[in-house]
Amino acid sequence: MTFNLQDGLPPRPPDGVYLDNNATTRVAPEVVEAMLPYLTGNYGNPSSMHAFGAAAGRAVDRARVQTAALLGAALPAEIVFTAGGSESDNLAIVGTLRAHPEKRHLVTTAVEHPAVLGLCRELESRQGYAVDYLPVDGRGGLNLDDLRRALRPDTAVVSVMAANNETGVVFPIEEIGRIVKEHGAVFHVDAVQAVGKLPLDMSVSTVDLLSLSGHKLYACKGVGALYVRRGTKLRPLIAGGHQERGRRAGTENVSGIVALGRACELAAAGREVEAGSVRRLRDRLERAVLSAVPDCRVNGDPDRRLPNTTNISFDYIEGEGILLLLDRAGIAASSGSACTSGSLEPSHVLKAMGVPFIASHGSIRFSLSRYTTEEEIDYTAAAMPRIVERLRAITPFGKERMTFGG
Amino acid sequence: MWDYSEKVLDHFMNPRNVGALDDADGVGEVGSMACGDALRLSFKLDPDGRIADARFQTFGCGSAIASSSMLTEMLKGLTLEQAARISNEDIARELDGLPREKMHCSVMGREALEAAMIDYYRRQGREVPCGLLNQDVEICHCFQVSRDTIVKTVRQYRLREIEDVTHYTKAGGGCTSCHHDIRHLIDEVWQELEAAPAGLVQVELPAADELTRQIREVLENDIARALRTDGGDIELVAIRGRRVHVKLTGACASCPSSGATIKGWVEQQLREHVSPDLEVVEVKS
Numbered sequence: 037m038t039f040n041l042q043d044g045l046p047p048r049p050p051d052g053v054y055l056d057n058n059a060t061t062r063v064a065p066e067v068v069e070a071m072l073p074y075l076t077g078n079y080g081n082p083s084s085m086h087a088f089g090a091a092a093g094r095a096v097d098r099a100r101v102q103t104a105a106l107l108g109a110a111l112p113a114e115i116v117f118t119a120g121g122s123e124s125d126n127l128a129i130v131g132t133l134r135a136h137p138e139k140r141h142l143v144t145t146a147v148e149h150p151a152v153l154g155l156c157r158e159l160e161s162r163q164g165y166a167v168d169y170l171p172v173d174g175r176g177g178l179n180l181d182d183l184r185r186a187l188r189p190d191t192a193v194v195s196v197m198a199a200n201n202e203t204g205v206v207f208p209i210e211e212i213g214r215i216v217k218e219h220g221a222v223f224h225v226d227a228v229q230a231v232g233k234l235p236l237d238m239s240v241s242t243v244d245l246l247s248l249s250g251h252k253l254y255a256c257k258g259v260g261a262l263y264v265r266r267g268t269k270l271r272p273l274i275a276g277g278h279q280e281r282g283r284r285a286g287t288e289n290v291s292g293i294v295a296l297g298r299a300c301e302l303a304a305a306g307r308e309v310e311a312g313s314v315r316r317l318r319d320r321l322e323r324a325v326l327s328a329v330p331d332c333r334v335n336g337d338p339d340r341r342l343p344n345t346t347n348i349s350f351d352y353i354e355g356e357g358i359l360l361l362l363d364r365a366g367i368a369a370s371s372g373s374a375c376t377s378g379s380l381e382p383s384h385v386l387k388a389m390g391v392p393f394i395a396s397h398g399s400i401r402f403s404l405s406r407y408t409t410e411e412e413i414d415y416t417a418a419a420m421p422r423i424v425e426r427l428r429a430i431t432p433f434g435k436e437r438m439t440f441g442g
Numbered sequence: 443m444w445d446y447s448e449k450v451l452d453h454f455m456n457p458r459n460v461g462a463l464d465d466a467d468g469v470g471e472v473g474s475m476a477c478g479d480a481l482r483l484s485f486k487l488d489p490d491g492r493i494a495d496a497r498f499q500t501f502g503c504g505s506a507i508a509s510s511s512m513l514t515e516m517l518k519g520l521t522l523e524q525a526a527r528i529s530n531e532d533i534a535r536e537l538d539g540l541p542r543e544k545m546h547c548s549v550m551g552r553e554a555l556e557a558a559m560i561d562y563y564r565r566q567g568r569e570v571p572c573g574l575l576n577q578d579v580e581i582c583h584c585f586q587v588s589r590d591t592i593v594k595t596v597r598q599y600r601l602r603e604i605e606d607v608t609h610y611t612k613a614g615g616g617c618t619s620c621h622h623d624i625r626h627l628i629d630e631v632w633q634e635l636e637a638a639p640a641g642l643v644q645v646e647l648p649a650a651d652e653l654t655r656q657i658r659e660v661l662e663n664d665i666a667r668a669l670r671t672d673g674g675d676i677e678l679v680a681i682r683g684r685r686v687h688v689k690l691t692g693a694c695a696s697c698p699s700s701g702a703t704i705k706g707w708v709e710q711q712l713r714e715h716v717s718p719d720l721e722v723v724e725v726k727s
Binding site: 354373392 | 451454455456457460471472473474475476478479480481482499500501502503504506507668671672673674692693714718
């Protein structure tokens with residue numbers, strides 16, 4: 037049973053097709069250009085008392101202004117630079133708990149990124165905190181009454197993602213924030229997937245703390261930020277020097293911070309691209325796949341989603357096989373299948389949504405970028421039906437036969 | 443990205459012997475969609491009793507498809523006695539190795555082969571050779587320790603902890619990835635050693651017991667419902683201390699990885715919704 041994947045497909049794009057931008061993005065050429073001088077000539081330590089240090093310090097200040105501007109923050113000082121999204125999430129949650137030692141309860145959702153979920157489970161099992169994990173419905177949405185019921189007088193922090201990394205489903209963070217504020221808890225939003233794709237304006241927001249990551253935003257890996265609304269009590273995670281106004285010790289990652297600042301500047305303009313051409317290409321891919329492939333469906337509320345993400349389940353086949361064949365065709369995507377993670381467990385997000393095993397093992401996420409082209413989308417749309425047909429020819433299951441025995 | 447060998451990728455991209463044999467002499471089916479992988483293996487014998495043809499259908503990842511394909515190639519021309527000696531290690535070796543996390547794919551091949559041969563003997567009205575049923579499966583790959591060895595040692599020395607098993611057999615002393623399986627075997631042996639009459643189970647499950655009520659509720663409302671979507675089901679057998687003994691039925695019963703996939707998930711659900719110190723023990727039928 038030999039198979040030439042390329043037969044009958046449109047010409048293969050020479051650099052491959054990268055549709056895994058929720059995992060990480062390419063570093064924008066403008067960003068590379070901005071950061072390079074801080075790796076070569078301006079390599080000073082911002083804390084140093086000389087011209088080298090002063091140049092680096094000014095660059096960090098400028099990046100802080102750029103980052104604050106994208107978020108609509110009142111002051112640049114509300115931005116704390118970190119090593120990435122996971123550190124920002126940890127600083128937000130643990131920093132808040134340390135600042136409110138009398139409060140022993142947290143609320144989050146069942147579909148958070150492992151950076152938040154893993155931390156919450158740790159706090160629960162090792163440090164005796166109580167945590168409520170809000171469930172989601174079949175479309176990945178929250179019931180805000182669940183949140184109202186979960187909040188307690190000793191709730192220290194509510195941590196909710198702005199948009200889901202796997203399905204792209206967007207949570208109504210301002211509605212959530214209003215409820216949280218009525219109960220006097222601190223409101224943290226993991227906006228790693230949302231920054232640059234959705235409008236966020238801290239000047240009219242209920243959000244107290246907001247995490248973002250550089251490498252999901254066309255900057256480099258190893259840099260992120262936490263927005264800390266003025267007046268929000270927060271204890272540092274990393275003690276030591278006075279950097280970041282004592283909220284995050286350690287010599288600044290100057291080139292990375294410059295990259296993040298420049299990426300934030302580009303993101304302000306990029307948002308229109310995301311909402312416009314990126315969304316159109318995503319919809320084009322989704323429509324083409326859904327109409328050409330039988331027994332597949334979109335996971336997550338199609339009307340409340342990131343513009344760049346589509347998560348599609350292909351029944352009766354397994355995601356890793358799809359990814360391997362896609363990879364052979366030069367297309368990069370990701371899957372919620374257990375086999376791709378080595379954990380033996382399919383995606384916790386799809387499980388929380390009640391997606392049945394027959395579909396969750398065969399889920400594929402395509403996440404586009406501002407660099408995705410129409411040719412790449414049409415090539416992918418042409419490859420998908422062939423790949424699925426191929427694997428369905430091998431599987432023992434199908435519409436008329438879903439299990440063994442009987 | 444898994445580091446698959448060229449042979450694995452070749453057998454995934456160009457699988458041999460895909461399909462079903464209409465006039466098969468033996469058919470073996472293991473796994474289910476709920477488990478994440480499943481395999482149907484069929485074979486046909488020639489007049490001399492050698493395997494003339496073998497075919498497979500697989501739901502699963504790249505290495506599951508490659509393992510199935512390789513197995514069908516290995517089977518051709520063998521007598522059943524020879525085929526019975528193919529171990530999961532042999533399948534993996536022929537593929538130039540599998541990532542450690544993917545060894546269960548070769549185990550599924552071995553289990554489907556066993557099931558197909560048992561099916562053959564039953565169709566023939568012949569007794570299933572006991573060697574076939576007791577074929578040693580390697581549990582600890584670091585030290586090549588078989589299931590038989592572990593089970594016998596646990597029974598003989600009344601071992602209760604993984605650490606003890608490591609001391610007695612070396613199993614589990616390396617990468618620790620088999621600790622789950624060893625735990626399962628210890629529990630299985632003790633299940634047998636402590637086998638109690640059905641009445642006793644009732645005594646241990648008073649209706650008023652709050653823990654029992656909660657466990658029943660989560661099992662019925664969350665877990666069984668999810669499993670039924672995929673043709674599986676779950677039964678509460680007993681609660682002993684903090685250990686919840688369950689039996690997987692329906693599609694889950696024949697799943698080689700149910701021990702890992704379903705048990706882990708059930709345990710997580712119970713820990714999350716009832717009590718974090720609960721442990722799930724899977725009772726095999």
